[in-house]
Amino acid sequence: MIENIKYHKMNGAGNEFIIIDNSDINFTYTPDIVISICSNSLETSCDQLITIEKRVGHCLNLNIWNKDGSKAEACGNASRCVAKLIFDEIGVEYVELRSENCTHLCKKMDNGGVIVNMGKANTNGKNIPISLDMDDTLNFNYNFEFQDLKKVKYTSVINVGNPHIIFWLDSINNIKPEVIGPLVENHKIFPEKINVSFAEIVDKNNIKLAVWERGAGITRACGTAACAAAYSAMKLGLASNNLNISLPGGILEIIIDPEGNIHKTGPVELEYSSSMTMEETDE
Numbered sequence: 001m002i003e004n005i006k007y008h009k010m011n012g013a014g015n016e017f018i019i020i021d022n023s024d025i026n027f028t029y030t031p032d033i034v035i036s037i038c039s040n041s042l043e044t045s046c047d048q049l050i051t052i053e054k055r056v057g058h059c060l061n062l063n064i065w066n067k068d069g070s071k072a073e074a075c076g077n078a079s080r081c082v083a084k085l086i087f088d089e090i091g092v093e094y095v096e097l098r099s100e101n102c103t104h105l106c107k108k109m110d111n112g113g114v115i116v117n118m119g120k121a122n123t124n125g126k127n128i129p130i131s132l133d134m135d136d137t138l139n140f141n142y143n144f145e146f147q148d149l150k151k152v153k154y155t156s157v158i159n160v161g162n163p164h165i166i167f168w169l170d171s172i173n174n175i176k177p178e179v180i181g182p183l184v185e186n187h188k189i190f191p192e193k194i195n196v197s198f199a200e201i202v203d204k205n206n207i208k209l210a211v212w213e214r215g216a217g218i219t220r221a222c223g224t225a226a227c228a229a230a231y232s233a234m235k236l237g238l239a240s241n242n243l244n245i246s247l248p249g250g251i252l253e254i255i256i257d258p259e260g261n262i263h264k265t266g267p268v269e270l271e272y273s274s275s276m277t278m279e280e281t282d283e
Contacts, residue, residue, distance in 0.1 A: 001280045003027055007044065008085060009271040012077030014220030014249020016046040019082060022063075023055045028280055031069025037276075038067035044276060047216045050078045059096045060086070066215025073101030074161030076223020080106070080114040080268045087114070102161035115265040118224070121231045122159040130157060131189050138235050140165070144187065148180045156232035160262065162214075163194045164228035168238070172200045172210050181212025197225045199233070204240045207233060209247050220249030227262045230254035 005027060008019045018037060022029075029051060037044050047067055054061040062082065064072040079097050083106035086095050093108040105117040125134040134140065140155040154168040165184060169175065181196045193214045200208040209229055211222040226245035233239035234256055241256040252266035 002277060003280065004275050004277055006273065006275045008273045009044070009046070010081040010085070010269060011249070011271060012080045012221060012223065012268050013247060013252055013266045015048075015077040015222060016220075017048050017050050017078050017081055018044050018046045019050045019078075019085060020052070021055075022051040022053055023060075027278065029063070029065065030281060031065075033278065033281070034065040035067065035069045037278075038065075041276075043274065047213065047219045048072065048075055048078060050075070050082060052082065058092060058094055059098065062097055062099045064099055066213070067217075068215045070215040071100065072162055072215060074099055074104070074118075074224055076104070076116060076118055076161075076227060076264055077221055077266070077268075078223075079104040079116050079118075080223070080264075080266065081270075082106075083108075083114045083116070084268045084270070099161075109265065113265055114268060115263055116223075118160060118227050118262040118264055120260045121228065121262065123157075124159075125157075128157055128159045128163045128194075129191055131191055138232055142189070144184065146180055146183060148176065154236060154238075156228070156236070157194075158228045158232055160224045160227045160231070162224055163190065163192060164197060164225055165190075165194050166197045166199050166225075166229050166232055168199050168201070168233075170200065172198045172208055175210060177210050177212040177218055181218070185212060185214050195222065195225055195228075197222070197229055199229045201233065201238050202246075204238075205242060206244050206246065207239060209245050211247065221247040221252065221266075223252060223264055223266070226252040226254055227264055231256060231262055 049065040137157040156166045196212040
């Protein structure tokens with residue numbers, strides 16, 4: 001069956017998304033279809049495809065697809081974009097977004113922006129997951145034996161709805177995420193692969209970050225990576241609970257409350273809305 005499907009092209013701090021409300025259409029997306037949408041057209045080129053699968057009041061169920069056709073459990077920048085769409089569409093000031101592994105609580109800010117309660121971080125090795133028995137995942141003492149990582153001071157592994165590893169360096173100016181990122185992402189100790197970040201502490205309230213996203217490669221921003229870095233830095237005593245995370249696409253602001261909930265805000269932009277013709281395949 002051929003469908004004419006409306007979509008929105010958005011970005012959160014340069015992290016590019018195609019967002020489709022599939023709640024009435026019930027189109028069946030496959031990895032091949034996702035790859036075609038994300039990679040085969042300039043108009044729909046993006047890091048992730050987000051489909052809204054169900055809407056009940058203020059609660060929405062999402063599917064998050066990486067551009068390689070794999071699924072992601074969570075995406076913080078996408079949550080801000082979807083929330084902004086819904087706020088503008090129906091005039092509400094609060095939405096609850098549910099994806100495969102987490103729930104994001106999104107509120108409209110007085111300045112028109114979106115703040116997302118990303119929930120709490122998980123540092124249990126089995127829940128990241130890692131195929132090693134590790135007591136301290138925030139100071140992850142493992143030798144990857146990659147030359148590019150020789151100057152790493154600390155390594156943190158954490159799950160904030162999806163798995164992340166953060167390499168802490170004095171400077172990330174000369175690091176090449178496109179070289180080391182895929183090697184770490186696909187390393188044997190990470191059974192579900194992992195998102196890879198390189199972080200530099202500027203001061204107690206500022207961190208510079210470069211990210212290689214699992215299933216998407218280099219992106220201009222990654223909301224969950226920013227949250228993972230902020231939480232790890234606070235717990236390691238490297239930074240405060242109120243942080244600006246500087247990424248190539250912009251700055252994400254992170255606050256960690258006394259209960260451990262991670263709150264994130266940052267820029268969000270609707271680039272344009274359009275439609276595309278797609279044919280549903282039988283699989």
